[in-house]
Amino acid sequence: MKLQVYPWTLSLLLALLTAVDAAPARRSSNPSLRGSETLVGYSSTEKVASGTQPDIKYSLLPGQTVSPDIGAYLDFEKVENPQPIRGSTGSDDPGPRNYAYDRINSDKLAPPGTDNGQTINAQWPMGLSHNRLGIDNAGWARQENTVVMPAATEMAGVDMRLEPGGYRELHWHVAAEWSLVLNGSCRIQAVNTDGQTFVDDLSAGDVWFFPPGIPHSIQALDDGVEFLLVFDQGDFDEDNTFLATEVFLHTPKSVLAKNLGVSISAFDDIPDDELYIFEGTPAPADIEKQNVTTQSGVVPRTESYSYHFSEQAAHEVAGGSVKIVDPLTFPIASNFSAAIVTVHPGGMREIHWHPTSDEWTFFIQGQGRATLFLHLMLPQRLTTALSNSHYIENTGDEDLMFLEVLQATQFTDMALGQWIASTPKQIVKDTLNLSNSTLSKLKTEKQYVVAGSTTS
Ligand SMILES: *[C@@H]1O[C@H](CO)[C@@H](O)[C@H](O)[C@H]1NC(C)=O
Ligand SMILES: *[C@@H]1O[C@H](CO)[C@@H](O)[C@H](O)[C@H]1NC(C)=O
Ligand SMILES: *[C@@H]1O[C@H](CO)[C@@H](O)[C@H](O)[C@H]1NC(C)=O
């Protein structure tokens, strides 16, 4: 029998030999950390390895083959090899690349042709924030502030979880705190400068507000709680608040004793570190047991720190619904105006801007896209700076729900549609060259959320 040696047999043999020999061989031939100095500059002997163009296999979505100015939403989530191409603009991407980010940020990878120039970063996923884990598995907290979004100078946000019985320690801070309960329920309490007391139980969808400097605590009830905190200072840092434990730890015991009229030994057993988020004794089911009533009385109803927003029905509009809580109904939160907007699939929060305030937006559910229109003079989880127009389109197949927060004494916006529909037709025609038939279709009522179908 004739022995046939196939090239692959040889290479397999060599590979096996190398493998057997691998450890000592690698040690002796391990390249040094730096290459040769002869690699610098042009060399007549070293040729660039230029072969044929890589065969990048991809297919385009219908929205990628039409005019870029149509700016159809591109759903790249199930696209195997999404490409930065719109019409005759852009080209393929051989990599290296991060497919996960490219798939969920299609308008960044392949922006609409109507985009122009660089904008501020207006988006921050809480999933990229550092999470601070509480002790005893009692919860966690992660934040968004100017460290991660430098342009969001007016507001900052914290997403916090407390397990049943878990506390956010007694504390206060310089910023005003507005909060929306996202899940579960909690008991909040505070004492104001007149010594008046406050305690209330809140559940998902309810709102609270604590003015600057008012000391308060939050404890999760039996179902645990997750909430969103919004502060009126973009550089707010959740790790930098005044904690009860720290006040006691860092004040001389003799001073504490004198101040509170007790003995120095009264402080023998105080915690030797801050608690921040920790497990406590479950709150008594009967809130009356924690209703401290003193000669100062309770915080008057008109100055209450809570608003049972979950019990407010949403105002229905064509493409979804809107509900507003602002100082007109929740006066203590004197500069916080907020709306929860629900947009049905394909619908869109209409193009609008807020004349006097930045907007801080938190996406609660669903997926959507937004574009900011910035004046060129301006260098924005989504923050839209003062008077930049914007919209939010539901690009998914479930309801999109988000929270808009303004620093304003009333929730107001200017809607693009209402504006041009309420302007003399001749002026609009002279400016935008719209047809008479288009002008006759414009609606003078504010729409808030328009209905529509998903474009792709
Ligand atoms: C709270 O979270 C639980 C577990 O994820 C979920 O089943 C429930 O629907 C959430 N409640 C609300 C109001 O979102
Ligand atoms: C606490 O007590 C005051 C005075 O009796 C009462 O007006 C208030 O409703 C009570 N609050 C709660 C949360 O029970
Ligand atoms: C509300 O916030 C805005 C923006 O930060 C600020 O300019 C304004 O002075 C504030 N108004 C009140 C009444 O605090």
Ligand SMILES: *[C@@H]1O[C@H](CO)[C@@H](O)[C@H](O)[C@H]1NC(C)=O
């Ligand atoms: C306005 O639109 C018409 C077509 O409807 C076009 O003929 C005309 O050139 C346009 N005018 C300007 C100033 O662009």
Ligand SMILES: *[C@@H]1O[C@H](CO)[C@@H](O)[C@H](O)[C@H]1NC(C)=O
């Ligand atoms: C549009 O409307 C204006 C004002 O009513 C009228 O003068 C003009 O002829 C109309 N243009 C067309 C193309 O019908």
